[in-house]
Amino acid sequence: MDYQVFADRLWEAEQNRTQISKLTDECPEMTVADAYRIQLINVARRIQRGEKLVGMKIGLTSAAMQKMLNVSVPDYGHLFDSMLLTNGQVCHTGELIQPRAEGEISFCLKKELKGPGITVAHVYDACDYVVPSIEIVDSRILDWKIRLQDTIADNGSAARLMVGSGMTPIQQVDMRLTGRVLEKNGELMSSGCAAEVWGNPAAAVACLANMLSEFDIALPAGSIIMAGAFTGMIPVQAGDTVTASFTGMGSVTVRFD
Numbered sequence: 001m002d003y004q005v006f007a008d009r010l011w012e013a014e015q016n017r018t019q020i021s022k023l024t025d026e027c028p029e030m031t032v033a034d035a036y037r038i039q040l041i042n043v044a045r046r047i048q049r050g051e052k053l054v055g056m057k058i059g060l061t062s063a064a065m066q067k068m069l070n071v072s073v074p075d076y077g078h079l080f081d082s083m084l085l086t087n088g089q090v091c092h093t094g095e096l097i098q099p100r101a102e103g104e105i106s107f108c109l110k111k112e113l114k115g116p117g118i119t120v121a122h123v124y125d126a127c128d129y130v131v132p133s134i135e136i137v138d139s140r141i142l143d144w145k146i147r148l149q150d151t152i153a154d155n156g157s158a159a160r161l162m163v164g165s166g167m168t169p170i171q172q173v174d175m176r177l178t179g180r181v182l183e184k185n186g187e188l189m190s191s192g193c194a195a196e197v198w199g200n201p202a203a204a205v206a207c208l209a210n211m212l213s214e215f216d217i218a219l220p221a222g223s224i225i226m227a228g229a230f231t232g233m234i235p236v237q238a239g240d241t242v243t244a245s246f247t248g249m250g251s252v253t254v255r256f257d
Helices: 003-016 032-048 063-069 120-126 148-153 201-215
Strands: 053-059 075-080 100-109 127-137 158-163 179-184 187-193 224-229 241-246 250-255
Touching: 003 032, 003 148, 032 075, 032 148, 032 201, 053 201, 063 224, 075 148, 075 158, 075 201, 100 179, 100 201, 100 241, 120 127, 120 201, 127 224, 127 241, 127 250, 158 224, 158 250, 201 224
Parallel strands: 053 224
Antiparallel strands: 053 075, 100 127, 100 224, 127 158, 179 187, 179 241, 241 250
């Protein structure tokens, strides 16, 4: 299998804002490990052109997201400074293809986490603060009709992220019972609690650290780790405003133009 060919195809689709057919249609024998190798080619390409790695995302950590995309295991992707939106900054839909939004808890690490063997206790020890976040995902695959290998190769469908300004010490947050409400244009789209993310979002971060150990990758101090959506993603378009509100943690809002 020529990993470079598939990586180039995804890269060109993102740069040109075009959709391509599933990689797994052409290569049905593609494994999860193959898909991560394709992902890493484009990660290296971003770094070579000067983008800075700011963190990682683990996705498909809730039953709602696994059902939506018909998968049974999580995936991960790399987050870069070029994807990061600051408070008040608008997300330009013209830079994306078929964006959708998710409300998540992000973890701000003060210590490195490197698997295997990382537990929830290690995550609590390594995490300084948690923050309310919205992830804007985008698929370069036609009509979001993806298999697990397709979204992995496509950097976990990562596109943009907005991290809220309210930082709460992790010890002050109930990582199972914290609630989250997701609204679009003032209308309630979904609600859920943190336990829907792998039973505890900190467990999702531990899972990520252990998955990365296969490629000898660590989560360094200073990283932002997005732990996955509580509920399913929602489509967005120019003119929309999305707010994710978390019990005891505040809220974060993204406007789309």
